[in-house]
Amino acid sequence: MKDEIKYDVILIGGSYAGLSAAMALGRSLRKVLIIDSGLPCNRQTPHSHNFITLDGEKPANITTKAKDQVLHYNTVSFYEGIAVKGEKKENCFSILTDKSDVFYAKKIIFATGIKDVFPAVKGFSDCWGISVVHCPYCHGYEIRDKKTAILAQGEKAFHLASLVNNLTQDITLITSDSHLFTNEQLQKLENHTIRVIDKKIIEVIHEKGYVSQLVFNDGSRENFEAVYAAIPFQQHCTIPVELGCAITETGHLKVDAFQKTTVSGIYACGDTSSLIRSVANAVATGNICGAMVNMELIKEEF
Incomplete structure:
Protein backbone atom coordinates (compact mmCIF):
# COMPACT_ATOMS: atom_id res chain seq x y z
CA MET A 1 0.00 0.00 0.00
CA LYS A 2 2.83 2.42 0.79
CA ASP A 3 4.01 2.29 -2.82
CA GLU A 4 0.57 3.52 -3.92
CA ILE A 5 0.79 6.71 -1.84
CA LYS A 6 1.81 9.11 -4.57
CA TYR A 7 0.69 12.30 -2.84
CA ASP A 8 1.18 13.92 0.53
CA VAL A 9 -2.19 15.62 0.21
CA ILE A 10 -5.26 15.25 -1.98
CA LEU A 11 -7.14 18.52 -2.10
CA ILE A 12 -10.76 18.17 -3.20
CA GLY A 13 -12.07 21.49 -4.52
CA GLY A 14 -9.93 23.87 -6.54
CA SER A 15 -11.51 27.27 -6.05
CA TYR A 16 -10.28 30.04 -3.74
CA ALA A 17 -9.86 28.02 -0.53
CA GLY A 18 -8.45 24.97 -2.24
CA LEU A 19 -5.96 26.89 -4.35
CA SER A 20 -4.85 28.89 -1.33
CA ALA A 21 -4.18 25.68 0.62
CA ALA A 22 -2.40 24.19 -2.38
CA MET A 23 -0.08 27.18 -2.63
CA ALA A 24 0.97 26.90 1.03
CA LEU A 25 1.66 23.20 0.52
CA GLY A 26 3.39 23.65 -2.84
CA ARG A 27 5.76 26.20 -1.35
CA SER A 28 6.69 23.54 1.23
CA LEU A 29 7.47 21.08 -1.59
CA ARG A 30 4.54 18.85 -0.71
CA LYS A 31 3.18 16.60 -3.44
CA VAL A 32 -0.39 17.75 -3.88
CA LEU A 33 -3.21 16.67 -6.16
CA ILE A 34 -6.10 19.10 -6.64
CA ILE A 35 -9.34 17.48 -7.82
CA ASP A 36 -11.89 19.97 -9.14
CA SER A 37 -14.93 19.95 -11.45
CA GLY A 38 -14.47 23.52 -12.68
CA LEU A 39 -17.96 24.56 -11.54
CA PRO A 40 -17.61 27.03 -8.62
CA CYS A 41 -20.77 28.18 -6.85
CA ASN A 42 -20.18 31.83 -7.82
CA ARG A 43 -19.75 31.19 -11.55
CA GLN A 44 -22.83 33.31 -12.29
CA THR A 45 -21.63 36.30 -10.25
CA PRO A 46 -20.28 39.04 -12.55
CA HIS A 47 -17.86 40.64 -10.09
CA SER A 48 -16.15 39.75 -6.82
CA HIS A 49 -15.82 42.36 -4.09
CA ASN A 50 -14.40 43.03 -0.62
CA PHE A 51 -11.09 41.31 -1.39
CA ILE A 52 -8.18 43.75 -1.42
CA THR A 53 -6.09 44.07 -4.62
CA LEU A 54 -8.82 42.31 -6.63
CA ASP A 55 -11.93 44.29 -5.70
CA GLY A 56 -14.38 44.24 -8.61
CA GLU A 57 -12.56 41.53 -10.55
CA LYS A 58 -14.46 38.75 -12.30
CA PRO A 59 -14.46 35.59 -10.16
CA ALA A 60 -13.24 33.44 -13.06
CA ASN A 61 -10.27 35.77 -13.60
CA ILE A 62 -9.25 35.43 -9.95
CA THR A 63 -9.46 31.65 -10.13
CA THR A 64 -7.55 31.46 -13.41
CA LYS A 65 -4.74 33.64 -12.11
CA ALA A 66 -4.61 31.73 -8.83
CA LYS A 67 -4.51 28.37 -10.60
CA ASP A 68 -1.69 29.52 -12.88
CA GLN A 69 0.33 30.67 -9.90
CA VAL A 70 -0.32 27.51 -7.86
CA LEU A 71 0.63 25.18 -10.72
CA HIS A 72 3.91 27.07 -11.01
CA TYR A 73 5.00 24.88 -8.09
CA ASN A 74 5.94 21.62 -9.77
CA THR A 75 4.90 19.42 -6.85
CA VAL A 76 1.26 20.49 -7.33
CA SER A 77 -0.91 18.71 -9.92
CA PHE A 78 -4.45 19.39 -11.12
CA TYR A 79 -7.07 16.81 -12.06
CA GLU A 80 -10.35 17.85 -13.66
CA GLY A 81 -13.06 15.60 -12.35
CA ILE A 82 -15.31 14.85 -9.41
CA ALA A 83 -14.40 12.90 -6.30
CA VAL A 84 -17.19 10.37 -5.74
CA LYS A 85 -15.91 8.15 -2.94
CA GLY A 86 -13.30 8.22 -0.21
CA GLU A 87 -11.88 5.52 2.03
CA LYS A 88 -9.63 5.61 5.06
CA LYS A 89 -6.94 2.94 4.68
CA GLU A 90 -4.45 1.69 7.24
CA ASN A 91 -1.89 4.41 6.57
CA CYS A 92 -3.54 6.70 4.01
CA PHE A 93 -6.73 7.75 2.24
CA SER A 94 -7.99 6.74 -1.19
CA ILE A 95 -10.18 8.88 -3.44
CA LEU A 96 -12.20 7.49 -6.35
CA THR A 97 -13.23 9.87 -9.14
CA ASP A 98 -16.10 9.88 -11.61
CA LYS A 99 -13.60 8.72 -14.25
CA SER A 100 -12.82 5.59 -12.20
CA ASP A 101 -9.35 6.82 -11.28
CA VAL A 102 -8.12 6.13 -7.76
CA PHE A 103 -5.56 8.28 -5.94
CA TYR A 104 -3.88 7.82 -2.57
CA ALA A 105 -2.59 10.42 -0.10
CA LYS A 106 -1.51 10.75 3.51
CA LYS A 107 -3.91 13.63 4.18
CA ILE A 108 -7.13 14.97 2.68
CA ILE A 109 -8.37 18.55 2.49
CA PHE A 110 -11.98 19.28 1.57
CA ALA A 111 -12.55 22.69 0.01
CA THR A 112 -15.69 21.61 -1.80
CA GLY A 113 -17.97 24.44 -0.70
CA ILE A 114 -21.72 24.35 -0.34
CA LYS A 115 -24.61 24.07 -2.77
CA ASP A 116 -27.46 26.57 -2.56
CA VAL A 117 -30.97 25.12 -2.48
CA PHE A 118 -33.10 27.49 -4.52
CA PRO A 119 -36.80 28.03 -3.75
CA ALA A 120 -39.40 26.98 -6.30
CA VAL A 121 -39.73 30.55 -7.54
CA LYS A 122 -39.59 31.24 -11.26
CA GLY A 123 -36.63 33.44 -12.21
CA ALA A 230 -31.33 33.81 3.01
CA ILE A 231 -31.78 30.37 1.47
CA PRO A 232 -30.82 26.90 2.71
CA PHE A 233 -27.77 25.00 1.51
CA GLN A 234 -26.28 21.55 1.57
CA GLN A 235 -22.74 20.26 1.49
CA HIS A 236 -21.50 20.06 -2.09
CA CYS A 237 -19.64 16.82 -1.35
CA THR A 238 -20.93 13.96 0.80
CA ILE A 239 -17.57 12.18 1.20
CA PRO A 240 -16.55 13.93 4.46
CA VAL A 241 -19.70 12.80 6.24
CA GLU A 242 -19.34 9.31 4.78
CA LEU A 243 -15.84 9.23 6.27
CA GLY A 244 -17.22 10.22 9.67
CA CYS A 245 -16.63 13.98 9.79
CA ALA A 246 -19.02 15.79 12.13
CA ILE A 247 -21.38 18.51 10.93
CA THR A 248 -22.25 21.64 12.91
CA GLU A 249 -25.78 22.80 13.71
CA THR A 250 -25.53 25.20 10.78
CA GLY A 251 -24.67 22.40 8.35
CA HIS A 252 -20.95 23.09 7.96
CA LEU A 253 -18.11 20.65 8.46
CA LYS A 254 -16.95 20.96 12.04
CA VAL A 255 -13.33 22.14 12.28
CA ASP A 256 -11.07 23.45 15.02
CA ALA A 257 -8.93 26.59 14.92
CA PHE A 258 -6.42 24.72 12.72
CA GLN A 259 -9.07 23.63 10.15
CA LYS A 260 -8.93 20.01 11.38
CA THR A 261 -12.17 18.03 11.15
CA THR A 262 -13.21 15.46 13.72
CA VAL A 263 -11.52 12.69 11.70
CA SER A 264 -7.73 12.41 12.01
CA GLY A 265 -5.95 13.32 8.78
CA ILE A 266 -8.91 15.17 7.25
CA TYR A 267 -9.03 18.97 7.07
CA ALA A 268 -11.56 21.41 5.60
CA CYS A 269 -11.54 25.08 4.62
CA GLY A 270 -13.61 27.71 2.85
CA ASP A 271 -17.40 27.75 2.62
CA THR A 272 -17.68 24.07 3.47
CA SER A 273 -16.57 24.78 7.04
CA SER A 274 -17.36 28.44 7.71
CA LEU A 275 -20.35 30.68 8.29
CA ILE A 276 -18.45 33.51 6.62
CA ARG A 277 -19.01 33.07 2.92
CA SER A 278 -16.55 35.28 1.07
CA VAL A 279 -13.51 35.07 -1.19
CA ALA A 280 -11.33 36.70 1.46
CA ASN A 281 -12.32 34.19 4.13
CA ALA A 282 -11.91 31.26 1.76
CA VAL A 283 -8.37 32.36 0.89
CA ALA A 284 -7.53 32.95 4.57
CA THR A 285 -8.82 29.59 5.83
CA GLY A 286 -7.20 27.82 2.90
CA ASN A 287 -3.82 29.35 3.72
CA ILE A 288 -4.13 28.31 7.38
CA CYS A 289 -5.28 24.85 6.36
CA GLY A 290 -2.32 24.27 4.05
CA ALA A 291 0.14 25.36 6.74
CA MET A 292 -1.46 23.16 9.39
CA VAL A 293 -1.47 20.08 7.15
CA ASN A 294 2.19 20.67 6.39
CA MET A 295 2.89 20.96 10.13
CA GLU A 296 1.12 17.66 10.81
CA LEU A 297 3.22 15.99 8.12
CA ILE A 298 6.37 17.48 9.63
CA LYS A 299 5.49 16.10 13.06
CA GLU A 300 5.07 12.64 11.57
CA GLU A 301 8.32 12.77 9.58
CA PHE A 302 10.82 14.73 11.67
Missing part, protein backbone atom coordinates in the same frame (compact mmCIF):
# COMPACT_ATOMS: atom_id res chain seq x y z
CA PHE A 124 -34.93 33.20 -8.81
CA SER A 125 -31.95 31.08 -9.88
CA ASP A 126 -31.39 33.26 -12.98
CA CYS A 127 -30.80 36.27 -10.73
CA TRP A 128 -28.75 34.55 -8.03
CA GLY A 129 -25.41 36.26 -7.50
CA ILE A 130 -26.37 39.11 -9.83
CA SER A 131 -29.25 41.07 -8.30
CA VAL A 132 -30.54 38.46 -5.85
CA VAL A 133 -27.68 38.12 -3.39
CA HIS A 134 -26.79 36.61 -0.03
CA CYS A 135 -24.24 38.97 1.52
CA PRO A 136 -24.17 42.75 2.11
CA TYR A 137 -20.38 42.68 2.48
CA CYS A 138 -19.93 41.01 -0.92
CA HIS A 139 -22.61 42.90 -2.86
CA GLY A 140 -24.13 45.63 -0.70
CA TYR A 141 -22.09 48.59 -1.91
CA GLU A 142 -22.99 47.90 -5.54
CA ILE A 143 -26.73 47.83 -4.80
CA ARG A 144 -26.73 50.66 -2.26
CA ASP A 145 -29.58 53.18 -2.28
CA LYS A 146 -31.75 50.86 -4.38
CA LYS A 147 -35.28 49.75 -3.60
CA THR A 148 -34.49 46.51 -1.83
CA ALA A 149 -36.39 43.42 -0.73
CA ILE A 150 -35.23 40.94 1.88
CA LEU A 151 -36.49 37.37 1.54
CA ALA A 152 -35.91 35.58 4.83
CA GLN A 153 -37.61 34.31 7.96
CA GLY A 154 -37.37 35.09 11.66
CA GLU A 155 -33.99 35.89 13.17
CA LYS A 156 -32.18 35.66 9.81
CA ALA A 157 -34.54 38.23 8.32
CA PHE A 158 -34.10 40.61 11.24
CA HIS A 159 -30.31 40.26 11.12
CA LEU A 160 -30.19 40.94 7.37
CA ALA A 161 -32.44 43.96 7.79
CA SER A 162 -30.08 45.43 10.38
CA LEU A 163 -27.10 45.00 8.04
CA VAL A 164 -28.83 46.34 4.95
CA ASN A 165 -30.33 49.33 6.78
CA ASN A 166 -26.99 51.12 6.51
CA LEU A 167 -26.92 50.69 2.73
CA THR A 168 -30.38 51.78 1.66
CA GLN A 169 -33.35 53.54 3.19
CA ASP A 170 -35.94 51.69 1.07
CA ILE A 171 -36.25 48.20 2.53
CA THR A 172 -39.15 45.77 2.44
CA LEU A 173 -38.89 42.58 4.44
CA ILE A 174 -40.88 39.79 2.76
CA THR A 175 -41.69 36.82 4.95
CA SER A 176 -44.30 34.10 5.14
CA ASP A 177 -43.94 33.84 8.93
CA SER A 178 -44.16 37.33 10.40
CA HIS A 179 -45.33 35.82 13.70
CA LEU A 180 -41.73 34.66 14.25
CA PHE A 181 -40.69 38.25 15.03
CA THR A 182 -40.84 39.44 18.60
CA ASN A 183 -42.74 42.60 19.45
CA GLU A 184 -39.40 44.31 20.10
CA GLN A 185 -38.11 43.31 16.67
CA LEU A 186 -41.26 44.51 14.95
CA GLN A 187 -40.96 47.84 16.77
CA LYS A 188 -37.33 48.24 15.66
CA LEU A 189 -38.28 47.48 12.07
CA GLU A 190 -41.03 50.08 12.26
CA ASN A 191 -38.66 52.63 13.83
CA HIS A 192 -36.37 52.22 10.81
CA THR A 193 -39.33 52.42 8.37
CA ILE A 194 -38.74 48.87 7.19
CA ARG A 195 -41.96 47.42 5.83
CA VAL A 196 -42.95 43.84 6.57
CA ILE A 197 -45.01 41.98 3.97
CA ASP A 198 -46.43 38.57 4.89
CA LYS A 199 -46.75 37.00 1.44
CA LYS A 200 -45.14 34.32 -0.68
CA ILE A 201 -43.27 35.12 -3.87
CA ILE A 202 -43.98 33.01 -6.94
CA GLU A 203 -41.86 34.76 -9.56
CA VAL A 204 -38.93 37.12 -10.00
CA ILE A 205 -39.31 39.28 -13.10
CA HIS A 206 -35.90 40.22 -14.45
CA GLU A 207 -33.82 41.21 -17.46
CA LYS A 208 -30.70 39.05 -17.83
CA GLY A 209 -30.52 38.46 -14.10
CA TYR A 210 -31.35 42.00 -12.99
CA VAL A 211 -34.60 42.02 -11.01
CA SER A 212 -37.36 44.50 -11.80
CA GLN A 213 -40.44 43.05 -10.08
CA LEU A 214 -41.53 40.44 -7.56
CA VAL A 215 -44.81 38.62 -8.14
CA PHE A 216 -46.78 37.39 -5.12
CA ASN A 217 -49.12 34.44 -4.71
CA ASP A 218 -52.15 36.72 -4.42
CA GLY A 219 -51.49 38.04 -7.93
CA SER A 220 -50.06 41.36 -6.82
CA ARG A 221 -46.60 42.55 -7.83
CA GLU A 222 -44.16 45.24 -6.76
CA ASN A 223 -41.11 46.87 -8.32
CA PHE A 224 -37.72 46.17 -6.74
CA GLU A 225 -34.16 46.76 -7.90
CA ALA A 226 -32.32 44.41 -5.56
CA VAL A 227 -33.06 41.41 -3.36
CA TYR A 228 -31.26 39.80 -0.44
CA ALA A 229 -32.20 36.20 0.21
Whole structure:
Protein backbone atom coordinates (compact mmCIF):
# COMPACT_ATOMS: atom_id res chain seq x y z
CA MET A 1 0.00 0.00 0.00
CA LYS A 2 2.83 2.42 0.79
CA ASP A 3 4.01 2.29 -2.82
CA GLU A 4 0.57 3.52 -3.92
CA ILE A 5 0.79 6.71 -1.84
CA LYS A 6 1.81 9.11 -4.57
CA TYR A 7 0.69 12.30 -2.84
CA ASP A 8 1.18 13.92 0.53
CA VAL A 9 -2.19 15.62 0.21
CA ILE A 10 -5.26 15.25 -1.98
CA LEU A 11 -7.14 18.52 -2.10
CA ILE A 12 -10.76 18.17 -3.20
CA GLY A 13 -12.07 21.49 -4.52
CA GLY A 14 -9.93 23.87 -6.54
CA SER A 15 -11.51 27.27 -6.05
CA TYR A 16 -10.28 30.04 -3.74
CA ALA A 17 -9.86 28.02 -0.53
CA GLY A 18 -8.45 24.97 -2.24
CA LEU A 19 -5.96 26.89 -4.35
CA SER A 20 -4.85 28.89 -1.33
CA ALA A 21 -4.18 25.68 0.62
CA ALA A 22 -2.40 24.19 -2.38
CA MET A 23 -0.08 27.18 -2.63
CA ALA A 24 0.97 26.90 1.03
CA LEU A 25 1.66 23.20 0.52
CA GLY A 26 3.39 23.65 -2.84
CA ARG A 27 5.76 26.20 -1.35
CA SER A 28 6.69 23.54 1.23
CA LEU A 29 7.47 21.08 -1.59
CA ARG A 30 4.54 18.85 -0.71
CA LYS A 31 3.18 16.60 -3.44
CA VAL A 32 -0.39 17.75 -3.88
CA LEU A 33 -3.21 16.67 -6.16
CA ILE A 34 -6.10 19.10 -6.64
CA ILE A 35 -9.34 17.48 -7.82
CA ASP A 36 -11.89 19.97 -9.14
CA SER A 37 -14.93 19.95 -11.45
CA GLY A 38 -14.47 23.52 -12.68
CA LEU A 39 -17.96 24.56 -11.54
CA PRO A 40 -17.61 27.03 -8.62
CA CYS A 41 -20.77 28.18 -6.85
CA ASN A 42 -20.18 31.83 -7.82
CA ARG A 43 -19.75 31.19 -11.55
CA GLN A 44 -22.83 33.31 -12.29
CA THR A 45 -21.63 36.30 -10.25
CA PRO A 46 -20.28 39.04 -12.55
CA HIS A 47 -17.86 40.64 -10.09
CA SER A 48 -16.15 39.75 -6.82
CA HIS A 49 -15.82 42.36 -4.09
CA ASN A 50 -14.40 43.03 -0.62
CA PHE A 51 -11.09 41.31 -1.39
CA ILE A 52 -8.18 43.75 -1.42
CA THR A 53 -6.09 44.07 -4.62
CA LEU A 54 -8.82 42.31 -6.63
CA ASP A 55 -11.93 44.29 -5.70
CA GLY A 56 -14.38 44.24 -8.61
CA GLU A 57 -12.56 41.53 -10.55
CA LYS A 58 -14.46 38.75 -12.30
CA PRO A 59 -14.46 35.59 -10.16
CA ALA A 60 -13.24 33.44 -13.06
CA ASN A 61 -10.27 35.77 -13.60
CA ILE A 62 -9.25 35.43 -9.95
CA THR A 63 -9.46 31.65 -10.13
CA THR A 64 -7.55 31.46 -13.41
CA LYS A 65 -4.74 33.64 -12.11
CA ALA A 66 -4.61 31.73 -8.83
CA LYS A 67 -4.51 28.37 -10.60
CA ASP A 68 -1.69 29.52 -12.88
CA GLN A 69 0.33 30.67 -9.90
CA VAL A 70 -0.32 27.51 -7.86
CA LEU A 71 0.63 25.18 -10.72
CA HIS A 72 3.91 27.07 -11.01
CA TYR A 73 5.00 24.88 -8.09
CA ASN A 74 5.94 21.62 -9.77
CA THR A 75 4.90 19.42 -6.85
CA VAL A 76 1.26 20.49 -7.33
CA SER A 77 -0.91 18.71 -9.92
CA PHE A 78 -4.45 19.39 -11.12
CA TYR A 79 -7.07 16.81 -12.06
CA GLU A 80 -10.35 17.85 -13.66
CA GLY A 81 -13.06 15.60 -12.35
CA ILE A 82 -15.31 14.85 -9.41
CA ALA A 83 -14.40 12.90 -6.30
CA VAL A 84 -17.19 10.37 -5.74
CA LYS A 85 -15.91 8.15 -2.94
CA GLY A 86 -13.30 8.22 -0.21
CA GLU A 87 -11.88 5.52 2.03
CA LYS A 88 -9.63 5.61 5.06
CA LYS A 89 -6.94 2.94 4.68
CA GLU A 90 -4.45 1.69 7.24
CA ASN A 91 -1.89 4.41 6.57
CA CYS A 92 -3.54 6.70 4.01
CA PHE A 93 -6.73 7.75 2.24
CA SER A 94 -7.99 6.74 -1.19
CA ILE A 95 -10.18 8.88 -3.44
CA LEU A 96 -12.20 7.49 -6.35
CA THR A 97 -13.23 9.87 -9.14
CA ASP A 98 -16.10 9.88 -11.61
CA LYS A 99 -13.60 8.72 -14.25
CA SER A 100 -12.82 5.59 -12.20
CA ASP A 101 -9.35 6.82 -11.28
CA VAL A 102 -8.12 6.13 -7.76
CA PHE A 103 -5.56 8.28 -5.94
CA TYR A 104 -3.88 7.82 -2.57
CA ALA A 105 -2.59 10.42 -0.10
CA LYS A 106 -1.51 10.75 3.51
CA LYS A 107 -3.91 13.63 4.18
CA ILE A 108 -7.13 14.97 2.68
CA ILE A 109 -8.37 18.55 2.49
CA PHE A 110 -11.98 19.28 1.57
CA ALA A 111 -12.55 22.69 0.01
CA THR A 112 -15.69 21.61 -1.80
CA GLY A 113 -17.97 24.44 -0.70
CA ILE A 114 -21.72 24.35 -0.34
CA LYS A 115 -24.61 24.07 -2.77
CA ASP A 116 -27.46 26.57 -2.56
CA VAL A 117 -30.97 25.12 -2.48
CA PHE A 118 -33.10 27.49 -4.52
CA PRO A 119 -36.80 28.03 -3.75
CA ALA A 120 -39.40 26.98 -6.30
CA VAL A 121 -39.73 30.55 -7.54
CA LYS A 122 -39.59 31.24 -11.26
CA GLY A 123 -36.63 33.44 -12.21
CA PHE A 124 -34.93 33.20 -8.81
CA SER A 125 -31.95 31.08 -9.88
CA ASP A 126 -31.39 33.26 -12.98
CA CYS A 127 -30.80 36.27 -10.73
CA TRP A 128 -28.75 34.55 -8.03
CA GLY A 129 -25.41 36.26 -7.50
CA ILE A 130 -26.37 39.11 -9.83
CA SER A 131 -29.25 41.07 -8.30
CA VAL A 132 -30.54 38.46 -5.85
CA VAL A 133 -27.68 38.12 -3.39
CA HIS A 134 -26.79 36.61 -0.03
CA CYS A 135 -24.24 38.97 1.52
CA PRO A 136 -24.17 42.75 2.11
CA TYR A 137 -20.38 42.68 2.48
CA CYS A 138 -19.93 41.01 -0.92
CA HIS A 139 -22.61 42.90 -2.86
CA GLY A 140 -24.13 45.63 -0.70
CA TYR A 141 -22.09 48.59 -1.91
CA GLU A 142 -22.99 47.90 -5.54
CA ILE A 143 -26.73 47.83 -4.80
CA ARG A 144 -26.73 50.66 -2.26
CA ASP A 145 -29.58 53.18 -2.28
CA LYS A 146 -31.75 50.86 -4.38
CA LYS A 147 -35.28 49.75 -3.60
CA THR A 148 -34.49 46.51 -1.83
CA ALA A 149 -36.39 43.42 -0.73
CA ILE A 150 -35.23 40.94 1.88
CA LEU A 151 -36.49 37.37 1.54
CA ALA A 152 -35.91 35.58 4.83
CA GLN A 153 -37.61 34.31 7.96
CA GLY A 154 -37.37 35.09 11.66
CA GLU A 155 -33.99 35.89 13.17
CA LYS A 156 -32.18 35.66 9.81
CA ALA A 157 -34.54 38.23 8.32
CA PHE A 158 -34.10 40.61 11.24
CA HIS A 159 -30.31 40.26 11.12
CA LEU A 160 -30.19 40.94 7.37
CA ALA A 161 -32.44 43.96 7.79
CA SER A 162 -30.08 45.43 10.38
CA LEU A 163 -27.10 45.00 8.04
CA VAL A 164 -28.83 46.34 4.95
CA ASN A 165 -30.33 49.33 6.78
CA ASN A 166 -26.99 51.12 6.51
CA LEU A 167 -26.92 50.69 2.73
CA THR A 168 -30.38 51.78 1.66
CA GLN A 169 -33.35 53.54 3.19
CA ASP A 170 -35.94 51.69 1.07
CA ILE A 171 -36.25 48.20 2.53
CA THR A 172 -39.15 45.77 2.44
CA LEU A 173 -38.89 42.58 4.44
CA ILE A 174 -40.88 39.79 2.76
CA THR A 175 -41.69 36.82 4.95
CA SER A 176 -44.30 34.10 5.14
CA ASP A 177 -43.94 33.84 8.93
CA SER A 178 -44.16 37.33 10.40
CA HIS A 179 -45.33 35.82 13.70
CA LEU A 180 -41.73 34.66 14.25
CA PHE A 181 -40.69 38.25 15.03
CA THR A 182 -40.84 39.44 18.60
CA ASN A 183 -42.74 42.60 19.45
CA GLU A 184 -39.40 44.31 20.10
CA GLN A 185 -38.11 43.31 16.67
CA LEU A 186 -41.26 44.51 14.95
CA GLN A 187 -40.96 47.84 16.77
CA LYS A 188 -37.33 48.24 15.66
CA LEU A 189 -38.28 47.48 12.07
CA GLU A 190 -41.03 50.08 12.26
CA ASN A 191 -38.66 52.63 13.83
CA HIS A 192 -36.37 52.22 10.81
CA THR A 193 -39.33 52.42 8.37
CA ILE A 194 -38.74 48.87 7.19
CA ARG A 195 -41.96 47.42 5.83
CA VAL A 196 -42.95 43.84 6.57
CA ILE A 197 -45.01 41.98 3.97
CA ASP A 198 -46.43 38.57 4.89
CA LYS A 199 -46.75 37.00 1.44
CA LYS A 200 -45.14 34.32 -0.68
CA ILE A 201 -43.27 35.12 -3.87
CA ILE A 202 -43.98 33.01 -6.94
CA GLU A 203 -41.86 34.76 -9.56
CA VAL A 204 -38.93 37.12 -10.00
CA ILE A 205 -39.31 39.28 -13.10
CA HIS A 206 -35.90 40.22 -14.45
CA GLU A 207 -33.82 41.21 -17.46
CA LYS A 208 -30.70 39.05 -17.83
CA GLY A 209 -30.52 38.46 -14.10
CA TYR A 210 -31.35 42.00 -12.99
CA VAL A 211 -34.60 42.02 -11.01
CA SER A 212 -37.36 44.50 -11.80
CA GLN A 213 -40.44 43.05 -10.08
CA LEU A 214 -41.53 40.44 -7.56
CA VAL A 215 -44.81 38.62 -8.14
CA PHE A 216 -46.78 37.39 -5.12
CA ASN A 217 -49.12 34.44 -4.71
CA ASP A 218 -52.15 36.72 -4.42
CA GLY A 219 -51.49 38.04 -7.93
CA SER A 220 -50.06 41.36 -6.82
CA ARG A 221 -46.60 42.55 -7.83
CA GLU A 222 -44.16 45.24 -6.76
CA ASN A 223 -41.11 46.87 -8.32
CA PHE A 224 -37.72 46.17 -6.74
CA GLU A 225 -34.16 46.76 -7.90
CA ALA A 226 -32.32 44.41 -5.56
CA VAL A 227 -33.06 41.41 -3.36
CA TYR A 228 -31.26 39.80 -0.44
CA ALA A 229 -32.20 36.20 0.21
CA ALA A 230 -31.33 33.81 3.01
CA ILE A 231 -31.78 30.37 1.47
CA PRO A 232 -30.82 26.90 2.71
CA PHE A 233 -27.77 25.00 1.51
CA GLN A 234 -26.28 21.55 1.57
CA GLN A 235 -22.74 20.26 1.49
CA HIS A 236 -21.50 20.06 -2.09
CA CYS A 237 -19.64 16.82 -1.35
CA THR A 238 -20.93 13.96 0.80
CA ILE A 239 -17.57 12.18 1.20
CA PRO A 240 -16.55 13.93 4.46
CA VAL A 241 -19.70 12.80 6.24
CA GLU A 242 -19.34 9.31 4.78
CA LEU A 243 -15.84 9.23 6.27
CA GLY A 244 -17.22 10.22 9.67
CA CYS A 245 -16.63 13.98 9.79
CA ALA A 246 -19.02 15.79 12.13
CA ILE A 247 -21.38 18.51 10.93
CA THR A 248 -22.25 21.64 12.91
CA GLU A 249 -25.78 22.80 13.71
CA THR A 250 -25.53 25.20 10.78
CA GLY A 251 -24.67 22.40 8.35
CA HIS A 252 -20.95 23.09 7.96
CA LEU A 253 -18.11 20.65 8.46
CA LYS A 254 -16.95 20.96 12.04
CA VAL A 255 -13.33 22.14 12.28
CA ASP A 256 -11.07 23.45 15.02
CA ALA A 257 -8.93 26.59 14.92
CA PHE A 258 -6.42 24.72 12.72
CA GLN A 259 -9.07 23.63 10.15
CA LYS A 260 -8.93 20.01 11.38
CA THR A 261 -12.17 18.03 11.15
CA THR A 262 -13.21 15.46 13.72
CA VAL A 263 -11.52 12.69 11.70
CA SER A 264 -7.73 12.41 12.01
CA GLY A 265 -5.95 13.32 8.78
CA ILE A 266 -8.91 15.17 7.25
CA TYR A 267 -9.03 18.97 7.07
CA ALA A 268 -11.56 21.41 5.60
CA CYS A 269 -11.54 25.08 4.62
CA GLY A 270 -13.61 27.71 2.85
CA ASP A 271 -17.40 27.75 2.62
CA THR A 272 -17.68 24.07 3.47
CA SER A 273 -16.57 24.78 7.04
CA SER A 274 -17.36 28.44 7.71
CA LEU A 275 -20.35 30.68 8.29
CA ILE A 276 -18.45 33.51 6.62
CA ARG A 277 -19.01 33.07 2.92
CA SER A 278 -16.55 35.28 1.07
CA VAL A 279 -13.51 35.07 -1.19
CA ALA A 280 -11.33 36.70 1.46
CA ASN A 281 -12.32 34.19 4.13
CA ALA A 282 -11.91 31.26 1.76
CA VAL A 283 -8.37 32.36 0.89
CA ALA A 284 -7.53 32.95 4.57
CA THR A 285 -8.82 29.59 5.83
CA GLY A 286 -7.20 27.82 2.90
CA ASN A 287 -3.82 29.35 3.72
CA ILE A 288 -4.13 28.31 7.38
CA CYS A 289 -5.28 24.85 6.36
CA GLY A 290 -2.32 24.27 4.05
CA ALA A 291 0.14 25.36 6.74
CA MET A 292 -1.46 23.16 9.39
CA VAL A 293 -1.47 20.08 7.15
CA ASN A 294 2.19 20.67 6.39
CA MET A 295 2.89 20.96 10.13
CA GLU A 296 1.12 17.66 10.81
CA LEU A 297 3.22 15.99 8.12
CA ILE A 298 6.37 17.48 9.63
CA LYS A 299 5.49 16.10 13.06
CA GLU A 300 5.07 12.64 11.57
CA GLU A 301 8.32 12.77 9.58
CA PHE A 302 10.82 14.73 11.67
